[in-house]
Amino acid sequence: MQKKLVAGNWKMYKDKSETFELISQLKEKLNSFFPDVDVAICPPFTSIELAGELLKNSKIQLGAQNMHSEVEGAFTGEVSAKMLKSFGVKFVILGHSERRTYFKETDEFINQKIKRAIEFDIKPIFCLGETLEERESGKTFQVVENQLTKGLSGISRIDLEKIVIAYEPVWAIGTGKTATPEQAQEVHSFLRKKISELYDSEIAMRVRILYGGSVKPENARDLFKQPDIDGGLIGGACLKADSFYQIILAAQD
Secondary structure, eight states, X not given: OOOOEEEEEOOSOOOHHHHHHHHHHHHHHHHHOOOSSEEEEEOOGGGHHHHHHXXXXXXXXXXXXXXXXXXXXXXXXXXXXXXXXXXXXXXXXXSOHHHHHHSXXXXXXXXXXXXXXXXXXXXXXXXXXXXXXXXXXXXXXHHHHHHHHHHTTTOOHHHHTTOEEEEOOGGGSSSSOOXXXXXXXXXXXXXXXXXXXXXXHHHHHHSOEEEOSSOOHHHHHHHHTSTTOOEEEESGGGGSHHHHHXXXXXXXX
């Protein structure tokens, strides 16, 4: 079995001083006991350099929340894989529903980003998931299969091993609603089966599929016990060291 991964998506929170405070608190907690779990934090771009410095000689890995598909160019306000790599970034969140919704990112554009991240040896955390309307109309599997297939278009079997997939039902992100462990497992199992069909069963078992969507210390353990859930992409609960640490501990059990 793969080692579980717990990644914290800070979204548009934490200025420079708050970044210092949160990372310092988290390192203090993890210094006394670091579970056998991969841990990553994804601060905003303004905190990437500071976070990278603070995480040196730490087991916590640095991630970013987004990147452009081009290496450089006239793309005002954008950040490239080359830039992220220069700061020691190991993971990058791609295809998050907030990027799809607010910035109209397409499956094809996300696919280009995934390929570029791999080129620079940055592991994509490739997000997909359905809206409440899509779930209620029985389209969950159709939606996630479409996002998965288009997002992985042209990705080789070797490169697939470098990708982390995150199932995030849009209706559970920041709403306080959480898919039940059984609901989450059902979709994770479906995604793993589809990966097996696109590639093979061996690689499908090695790909980590995270759950994201209002994961909290209270529900993390039950979610992570599911056979096809390999960790979590954590939103609000990662903004406090104690709650994030409790989720990391839950992934160890």
